[in-house]
Amino acid sequence: MKKLESTLTNMVLVLTGVAVVMGGILAYINHLTEGPIAQQKEKALADGIKSVMVCNDLVVAKKDEVKQNDAKGKELTYVIYQVKDAQGTDLGAAVESTTGGFGGNLKVLVGFDPDGKILGYTLLEHAETPGLGAKADKWFQKGEKGDIIGKSPAEPLTVSKDGGQVDAITASTITSRAFLLAVNNAYNAYKSTPAADAETGASKQHK
Numbered sequence: 076m077k078k079l080e081s082t083l084t085n086m087v088l089v090l091t092g093v094a095v096v097m098g099g100i101l102a103y104i105n106h107l108t109e110g111p112i113a114q115q116k117e118k119a120l121a122d123g124i125k126s127v128m129v130c131n132d133l134v135v136a137k138k139d140e141v142k143q144n145d146a147k148g149k150e151l152t153y154v155i156y157q158v159k160d161a162q163g164t165d166l167g168a169a170v171e172s173t174t175g176g177f178g179g180n181l182k183v184l185v186g187f188d189p190d191g192k193i194l195g196y197t198l199l200e201h202a203e204t205p206g207l208g209a210k211a212d213k214w215f216q217k218g219e220k221g222d223i224i225g226k227s228p229a230e231p232l233t234v235s236k237d238g239g240q241v242d243a244i245t246a247s248t249i250t251s252r253a254f255l256l257a258v259n260n261a262y263n264a265y266k267s268t269p270a271a272d273a274e275t276g277a278s279k280q281h282k
Contacts, residue, residue: 120184124156124169127186127195132161141264145174153264165189168268171199172261174253181211181253185261192227196258211254214244221251228262231255 125131137157144150154171167188174181186194198212217224221242223232232255233239236248243251 123184123197126197127169127184128158128166129194133158139268141267155265168265170261170265172257174257183257185258187265192225193223210244228259231259
């Protein structure tokens, strides 16, 4: 078999052929894994909703997307999962909210009862400093120093350094502010939905 001449044309052809083959292999692997990855994300989200709503036996009755502008005019999208229990009773909603933290985007899933009180939360994404800003996944949970569970962001939650009622993460005030902003924005998005307005109105009439 004659050896392929080492010319520029031949080298380009060989490299192009290798790139096409490798691209095909990568596309095939991506096709094989995209299904399991999507399923894993769905399961993680479902588990997150159960966690923040503090209820295992629930149904996501409706999914809404709300777009609102932040203080800088940037449009943000909030995903709201209206939740009911097995008997069809409204439990409130779990809301995905994203803000900019110290190291990058901070995405939070927050659970609210029909009156807007916080049931629970979990961090979906963050790029905060390990050991400092990353503590947000525990710091604001029930019984911890920055406990926000049971509070209502009807009056925006802020850190004590800014005159608020929530203790900031030690040495991570920026992350704490970003986290509370995400929670406050999640509350505002939830209360802007028709279902939340109806629930609030019903609660007021009942009182």
